[in-house]
Amino acid sequence: MSAHDADPTVTGPHDPEHEPSATLAFEPEHAALLTQRLVATSGESAVVSSPLTGQPLAHIPQSNDGDVAEAFRRARRAQADWVRRPVGERAEALLRFHDLVLDRQDEVLDLIGWESGKARKHGFEELSHVALTARYYARTAARHLRTERRPGLFPSLTRIDVNYVPKGVVGIISPWNYPFTLAMSDGLPALVAGNAVVIKPDAQTVLTALLGAQLLEEAGVPRDLWQVVAGPGPEVGSAIVGLADYVCFTGSTATGRIIATGCAERLVGCSLELGGKNPILVLRDADIERAAEGAVRASFSNAGQLCVSTERMFVADQVYDRFVDRFVARTDAMTLGATLDWGNDMGPLISADQLERVRAHVDDAVAKGAVVRTGGRARPDLAPYFFEPTILEGVTPEMSCFGAETFGPVVSVYRFHDEADAVARANEGEYGLNGSIYSQDGPRARAIAREITCGTVNINEGYGATFGSVDAPMGGMRQSGLGRRQGAEGIRRYTDIQSVGTQRLVRIAPMMGMSDAAFAKVMTSSLRAMKKLGRA
Incomplete structure (x- = not known):
């Protein structure tokens, strides 16, 4: 069925084999109502299918360049009023949004599952991160944005005030892997800072972003202040880069370079969270059981489709065999499934393209001598794009999965004898997003963390300690990105810094x-x- 001969009000049937046992808070038939929020007049639509069943889920109206321009016009008009509201009033809207997200979590989790296929508990990670972010910036925005006094040239005679002035309209281009939090959490600080937002979510997960926009409006955010457009990245994304006062992008390093070039040509700022080939170091004094449990979550949450998930593990020789045995055992014990119910430890990949990439990386590694300790197979009996959680040994540099990001449930395990060598190997490659260290000696682990070239490093945890601590800045080094989300940096990136100097009594010149x-x-x-x- 093409996008042009489909009835945009009709969605695909449920697959009885994967039908959830409980009554759904979000049925696929609700999708057509959400799509009415899109700024899209091209007359074209695109079919999006659910990874749970492979069946069509919705038909998404597509935006053109004129629609993007109209979205920015509406957003700029709304922002002119919004910026005059006190920051406390803007913050109250975020607190109401926080409550709505928690109150309507079944609806949000159902839709995340339909669009992304992820296990429900991993959808809840997204939902809770959005609530945390909303509450954090509602409570701290006034502190982050208040005018600051700085020392002047002449003490007591020169007064310096530093203001944080909103940029205007922020463009957000969000990915499919965490469709709720990456569509919403980057935009919430932009809103409370006094900006408007125009967002283009990934084509696979437009509905989740639209539900987030609906909840914002219900929380009291003016509808025109948060505009949603849909369409191919090269066209619609480029139009956003050409009009936004600041661009926030999460996705591949290759696309990030294109966006950075477009922003540079216009001399507007951008923040980019890009690819990663994230390492874990399991030191000789690690708690083996805790490390194995953490490695499962770090490697296979959301089927490995997480920018900060682990793809490389370096394990001290003294504990290697015990650790790998426990890691394999815990991986084998995972509950795999493609439903909207609680209880699954991992769901399917999001698309046929993603499945093919994962399969190609594993097949290439095996053909060149790698050993599969567990997993290694597609599981079409579970869902069309399901691939087993996979642990590889013996991965070498000529294998595709050695240095390239797989972005799937595949992790390579390596033995090390010397910690300095392990750090050097962890720092190999072009990326530097997230790392992890398992050790029972906290001070020693934190000292080693300073040697890891990653924007975030977690001790005795895979990614949650930094990802969930929203007062801590988060982002990448090297080819893993520019700028930071979360913390003061996450809201001030959406402002221009203005210094105001007041000179009293004496002039700065001969008198x-x-x-x-x-x-x-x-x-x-x-x-x-x-x-x-x-x-x-």
Whole structure:
């Protein structure tokens, strides 16, 4: 069925084999109502299918360049009023949104499952992260954005005020792997800072982003302030880059480079969270059971389709065999399924393309001598795009999965004898997003963390300690991105910094007939005196 001969109000049937046992809070038939929020007048639509069943889920109206321009016009009009509202009033809307997300979680989780196929508990990670982010910025925005006093040139005579001025309209291009939190959490600080948002979610997960926009409106955010457009990235994404006052993107490094180039041409800022080939180091003093449990979550949450998930594990020789045995056993004990119910430890991959990439990486590794300790197979009996959680040994540099990001449930395990060598191997490659260290010696592990070239490093946890601590900045080094989300950095990126200097009594120039040479001598004496007084 093509996008042009389909009835846009009709969705595909449920697959009885995967029908959830409980009454759904979000039925596929609700999709047509959500799509009415799109700014899309091209007359074209695209079919999106559910990874749970392979059946059509919805027909998404497509936006064109004119629709993107219209979305920005609406957003700019709304922002002109929004920015005049007190930050406390804007924050109250985020707190109401926080409550709606928690109150309507069954509806949100059903839709995340329909669109992404992920296990329900991994959908809840998204939902809770959105609630955490909304509450955090509602409570802290005034502190992050308040005018700051800085030391002036002449103490008591020069006053410096630093203001954080909203940029205007922020463009967000979000991915499919975490369709709720990556569509919403980057935009929430932009809103409370006084900006408007125009977002293009990935084509596979538009409905989840639309539900988030609906909940924002129900929380009191003016509808025009948060615009949603849909369509192919090269067209619609490029149009956003050409109009936004700031761009926030999460996705591949290759696309991130294109977006950075477009922003550079316009001299507008951007933040980019990009690819990763994230390592875990299991040191000789690690708690083996805890490390094995954490490795399962770090490697196979959301079927490995997580920017900060683990794809490489470096294990000390002293504990290697015990750790790998426990890691394999825990992986074999995982509950695999493709339903909307609680209880599954892992769901399917999102698409045929993703399945083919994962299968190709595993087949290539096996053909070149890698050993599959567990997994290694597609499971069409569970869902069309299901691939087993897979642990590989003996991966070498000529194998595709050695350095390239798989973005699936595949992890390679390596033995090390020397910790300095393990750190060097963990730092190999072009990426630097997330890392993890397992050790019972916290100070020693934190010291090693400083040597890991990653934007976030977790001790005795795979990714949740940094990802869930929303006061801590999060982002990548090297080819894993620019800028940071979360914390003060996550809201101030959406502002321009303005310094206002007020000079009193004396001017910064010769006075009362003083010559330029005499003024220079006075200033020289002042500079020396300020150094002796310890002033900055």
